[in-house]
Amino acid sequence: MNPAVRYELKHVCRQTGARLGVLHTPHGSFETPAFMPVGTQASVKTLDSAEVLGSGARMILANTYHLHLRPGEDLIRRAGGLHRFMNWEGAILTDSGGFQVFSLAKRRQITEEGVRFRSHIDGSEHLLTPESSIAIQRALGADIIMAFDECTPWPAAPDYARSSMERTLRWLDRSMSEHGGNERQALFGIIQGSTDSGLRRISARETVARGLPGVAIGGLSVGEPVELMRAMLETIRPLLPDDRPRYLMGVGTPDYILEGVLQGIDLFDCVMPTRIARHGACLTSRGRIIVRDAGSAEDFGPIDPDCDCPTCRSYSRAYIRHLFKAGELLGPRLASLHNLYYMQRLMAAIRAAIASDRLADLAGELAAAQQFRIGR
Amino acid sequence: MNPAVRYELKHVCRQTGARLGVLHTPHGSFETPAFMPVGTQASVKTLDSAEVLGSGARMILANTYHLHLRPGEDLIRRAGGLHRFMNWEGAILTDSGGFQVFSLAKRRQITEEGVRFRSHIDGSEHLLTPESSIAIQRALGADIIMAFDECTPWPAAPDYARSSMERTLRWLDRSMSEHGGNERQALFGIIQGSTDSGLRRISARETVARGLPGVAIGGLSVGEPVELMRAMLETIRPLLPDDRPRYLMGVGTPDYILEGVLQGIDLFDCVMPTRIARHGACLTSRGRIIVRDAGSAEDFGPIDPDCDCPTCRSYSRAYIRHLFKAGELLGPRLASLHNLYYMQRLMAAIRAAIASDRLADLAGELAAAQQFRIGR
Numbered sequence: 071m072n073p074a075v076r077y078e079l080k081h082v083c084r085q086t087g088a089r090l091g092v093l094h095t096p097h098g099s100f101e102t103p104a105f106m107p108v109g110t111q112a113s114v115k116t117l118d119s120a121e122v123l124g125s126g127a128r129m130i131l132a133n134t135y136h137l138h139l140r141p142g143e144d145l146i147r148r149a150g151g152l153h154r155f156m157n158w159e160g161a162i163l164t165d166s167g168g169f170q171v172f173s174l175a176k177r178r179q180i181t182e183e184g185v186r187f188r189s190h191i192d193g194s195e196h197l198l199t200p201e202s203s204i205a206i207q208r209a210l211g212a213d214i215i216m217a218f219d220e221c222t223p224w225p226a227a228p229d230y231a232r233s234s235m236e237r238t239l240r241w242l243d244r245s246m247s248e249h250g251g252n253e254r255q256a257l258f259g260i261i262q263g264s265t266d267s268g269l270r271r272i273s274a275r276e277t278v279a280r281g282l283p284g285v286a287i288g289g290l291s292v293g294e295p296v297e298l299m300r301a302m303l304e305t306i307r308p309l310l311p312d313d314r315p316r317y318l319m320g321v322g323t324p325d326y327i328l329e330g331v332l333q334g335i336d337l338f339d340c341v342m343p344t345r346i347a348r349h350g351a352c353l354t355s356r357g358r359i360i361v362r363d364a365g366s367a368e369d370f371g372p373i374d375p376d377c378d379c380p381t382c383r384s385y386s387r388a389y390i391r392h393l394f395k396a397g398e399l400l401g402p403r404l405a406s407l408h409n410l411y412y413m414q415r416l417m418a419a420i421r422a423a424i425a426s427d428r429l430a431d432l433a434g435e436l437a438a439a440q441q442f443r444i445g446r
Numbered sequence: 447m448n449p450a451v452r453y454e455l456k457h458v459c460r461q462t463g464a465r466l467g468v469l470h471t472p473h474g475s476f477e478t479p480a481f482m483p484v485g486t487q488a489s490v491k492t493l494d495s496a497e498v499l500g501s502g503a504r505m506i507l508a509n510t511y512h513l514h515l516r517p518g519e520d521l522i523r524r525a526g527g528l529h530r531f532m533n534w535e536g537a538i539l540t541d542s543g544g545f546q547v548f549s550l551a552k553r554r555q556i557t558e559e560g561v562r563f564r565s566h567i568d569g570s571e572h573l574l575t576p577e578s579s580i581a582i583q584r585a586l587g588a589d590i591i592m593a594f595d596e597c598t599p600w601p602a603a604p605d606y607a608r609s610s611m612e613r614t615l616r617w618l619d620r621s622m623s624e625h626g627g628n629e630r631q632a633l634f635g636i637i638q639g640s641t642d643s644g645l646r647r648i649s650a651r652e653t654v655a656r657g658l659p660g661v662a663i664g665g666l667s668v669g670e671p672v673e674l675m676r677a678m679l680e681t682i683r684p685l686l687p688d689d690r691p692r693y694l695m696g697v698g699t700p701d702y703i704l705e706g707v708l709q710g711i712d713l714f715d716c717v718m719p720t721r722i723a724r725h726g727a728c729l730t731s732r733g734r735i736i737v738r739d740a741g742s743a744e745d746f747g748p749i750d751p752d753c754d755c756p757t758c759r760s761y762s763r764a765y766i767r768h769l770f771k772a773g774e775l776l777g778p779r780l781a782s783l784h785n786l787y788y789m790q791r792l793m794a795a796i797r798a799a800i801a802s803d804r805l806a807d808l809a810g811e812l813a814a815a816q817q818f819r820i821g822r
Contacts, residue, residue, distance in 0.1 A: 111772040112765070118776060119760070141743075141768045149746050149764055157760045367517075370525050384495070384533045388525055389488070392517045396487040399775055400494060 073283040075214055075256035077102075077315040077336070084427040088331045088420075093129075093315055095161040095213040096254065097153060100128035102315065103331045103424075105417045106163060106339035107410055111136045112146070112156045115344045116403040117410070119158045124380070125407070126414035129161035129213075131339040134206055135170030138196070139189050143209035151211030163214040163339070166203045166245075166260075169221045169288075169320070180220065182237065200244035204257075212255065216286060217245035219260040221319075224292045231264035235273050238262045246280060258284040258317060265298045267305045274306040278314075285310055286317040287335075291326055299326070303333035310334070324353070324416055325442035328433055331420055343409035348402040350394045353412040357440030361387055361405060362394035379411035416441075449659040451590055451632035453478075453691040453712070460803040464707045464796075469505075469691055471537040471589040472630065473529065476504035478691065479707045479800075481793045482539060482715040483786055487512045488522070488532045491720045492779040493786070495534045500756070501783070502790035505537035505589075507715040510582050511546030514572070515565050519585035527587030539715070540588040542579045542621075542636075545597045545664075545696070556596065558613065576620035580633075588631065592662060593621035595636040597695075600668045607640035611649050614638045622656060634660040634693060641674045643681045650682040661686055662693040663711075667702055675702070679709035686710070700729070700792055701818035704809055707796055719785035724778040726770045729788040733816030737763055737781060738770035755787035792817075 074096055081090040091102045107114045107122055110133045114122045122130065132152060137143060149155040152162055168185070171178055175187035175196075184199030200218040207215035219238040222231055242259045249257045259277040263269030277285060287306070290299045303318075310316055317337035318330045327338050343353065350362030354374035359366070361373060372382035373390065381390070381404040393401030416436075423432035436442060450472055457466040467478045483490045483498055486509045490498045498506065508528060513519060525531040528538055544561070547554055551563035551572075560575030576594040583591035595614040598607055618635045625633045635653040639645030653661060663682070666675045679694075686692055693713035694706045703714050719729065726738030730750035735742070737749060748758035749766065757766070757780040769777030792812075799808035812818060 111768075111774055113769055113772075113774040113776045116775045116779070118756075118780070136772075140772055141764075145744065145764065145768075148744065149762065155762070155765055155768075157765075368521065368524065380494075386525065386531070388517075388521065389531055389533075392487075392521075392531075393489055396489075396512075396516055398487055398489040399492045399779070400489045403492070403775070403779070404494070 073256055074254055075283050075315070077284070077313060079312055081425055083424040083429045085431070086332050086424075086429040087334065088424045088429050089334050089336060090421055090424040091315070091336055093336070095129070097159065097161040097213055098128055100161075101421050102336040103327075103417055103420055104129060104337055105327065105413045106131045106337065107343065107413070108133075108339055108341045109156065109158075110341070111140070112152060114406075114410070115348065116399070116406045117344075119156060121380075121407055122158070122410065123160060125410040126418065127160065127410065129163060130158060131163050131165065132210070132212065133170060134164045134167035134203060134210065135174065135198075137210060138167060138206050139191055143206045147209040147211070153211065161214070162212040164207045164210050164212040164216065165319070166216040166218040167198050167206070168203070168219050171198055172221055172223070182240075184218070200241040201248045204245050204248040208252065208255065214256045214258060214284065215249070217242045217257060217259045219262060219288055221292070222262050222264045222289045224264060224289070224294045226264045228266065231266055231269055235262045235264070235269050239273065239276050242277065242280065246282075256283040258282060258286045260286045260288040260319070261306060262289045263302075264289060265294050265302060267301065270302050270306050271309065274309040278309060278311060282314070284315045284317060286319050288319045290318065291321045296326065296329060300329055300333065303330065303335070307334055323442070324436065327416070328420070328436065331424075331429070332433070343413050344406045347405035347409045350401070350405060352405050353409050353441070355439060355441065357443045361390050362401075363391075366391040373405075373408055374412070377408065377411065377415075379408050381405070381408040449632055450630055451659050451691070453660070453689060455688055457801055459800040459805045461807070462708050462800075462805040463710065464800045464805050465710050465712060466797055466800040467691070467712055469712070471505070473535065473537040473589055474504055476537075477797050478712040479703075479793055479796055480505060480713055481703065481789050482507045482713065483719065483789070484509075484715055484717045485532065485534075486717070487516070488528060490782075490786070491724065492775070492782045495532060497756075497783055498534070498786065499536060501786040502794065503536065503786065505539060506534060507539050507541065508586070508588065509546060510540045510543035510579060510586065511550065511574075513586060514543060514582050515567055519582045523585040523587070529587065537590070538588040539590040540583045540586050540592065541695070542592040542594040543574050543582065544579070544595050547574055548597055548599070558616075560594070576617040577624040580621050580624040584628065584631065590632045590634060590660065591625070593618045593633060593635045595638060595664055597668070598638050598640045598665045600640060600665070600670045602640045604642065607642055607645055611638045611640070611645050615649065615652050618653065618656065622658070632659040634658060634662045636662040636664040636695070637682060638665045639678075640665060641670050641678060643677065646678050646682050647685065650685040654685060654687060658690075660691045660693060662695050664695045666694065667697045672702065672705060676705055676709065679706065679711070683710055699818070700812065703792070704796070704812065707800075707805070708809070719789050720782045723781035723785045726777070726781060728781050729785050729817070731815060731817065733819045737766050738777075739767075742767040749781075749784050750788070753784065753787065753791075755784050757781070757784040
């Protein structure tokens, strides 16, 4: 087997143990830790693919649930796959659809077979199973695809957390069987187990034992205290192979990303940068600002004087605030572009700090500059 | 007096009499006939200034009424003027605010002094006069500003059309007095007179007699049959000086623009290209298409195979339709960008046809290609 995706460990930070690596994919190689912007419906909201690439992002995440419902995987397959459909030359990871089925769909029924649900768009009935999730992801054609899992809600009763984790393992085997060692797409398994160390260890051992080209960690940053997330990551860390990428799903904000990096995580994704941008919130080197607030009204400087993104090079806070107040779509667009650049610059700073064995120092500097105060 | 704006007549089409010229402004020189995209609220909707410039537009229109109400001319003056506020390096024309007062504002009262009205945004009371309109436009800092006028509604009773036209002339004198020969901004007067040839001739003679650096024609394309618009343009044409630019306000669609060009018009503006784009309609070399309709669902080619705009170079009709159906803002954005490129390419084709004395031939070709069927 010649896996579609291969991870190369380059350096371990002597100050923190964080990992610097390179992920090789059929659509390019890039350094990790890396942050994936989210293109839920085959679009990173308000931005075109050239802008996303310009921010430094080399892999994006797209959502299987949304694309299955609209426009449907058959259309995307006939368009030549998701890369071509959305004109994205970098790598793509698709999730399994499981998370959205649990968070968005209506009247869902979980059985051993899979999840029956009604579309949040038109109420139509659908059945998502490990087999159909992989088949949909095959049609979409992402570089990395995810096994079908249940993202266990938090808090969960101990019995439920265990049975949910065990079902996710059985679904992993069915996902692998459906995937059949497809060499053009790398299948990642997902470690569940809620916030129970014992369950997390079982799930990690079993998932890793499958020998897949990457491992994801799901069901964290779902409402639990950050200390519990950290404890779970510490618990499973010794069980993860050094030569495979580790993906912490749905994370997140700069502080949570740093927590993950400190625990050896390589890949992250989150809608946060574009979602808060649409509400007028911008991440800056001095902490979050709400560009649509009155404080920006007469500020003719950029959102962030330390930022060289296209927004900050060309437009003032006062202008962007005006756009928001006037309901002009250019406002959310300029704020989204800025936030994507912020996230990519943050990841580049993290990678540079790992390379120079000073990630703990960087963490202190980011905290001192209030870059962790972004609101969630 | 060294006028801010100067028109240079380069060639008159031997086939049609249409004019090819160059307009020199403090923010660049460009060939005419030219089409100005509209940036109502200091933003050409969904697009950034680099994209608008990339389309070939060299002058845009911004609305005095909207900018006066929000964010206010004082803020824009302190930002360094409208060019700097919106980061637009080309030329800008601002209207007088009159048209919007009549079309958008509530509870307006017209007196000799001006127009008292309530804001459509918050109901606050305002008074717009020739003096205040010019003062607002001075603060905004456009290259070309417009005298305060009444855009006479159509149809109008003969007495009203005459008294409205006469008031517009008195307001022109007050506008000129307030302008005071400001050498950084060119003031244009506006010819009114509804669809009455006699009134149009009086208005044209009187307006031209003021010796301003440009002449605008208002109150046309406001619902009257195209034949009446054409007749009015033919009527006033012999009265207009060859060495001044002629601006047909609020026009328009490709067919109306061509009508204007054939009558010697040099400048046009309209919200149409961006407005119809937001509803999923695109102008193409084969006529209008509704990209959000089912007919685009499986069309993996561009909106227009003959178009080299950024949208057509990168994205398919099927993808753009998906964006519209999924409510993604990138859809209206890509359609708006395409339509702006279409309009600029149309104007370039018109200028080339004038230069080679074959504008009538081009008009026939455009009609045969159904490029005048765009719906209004």
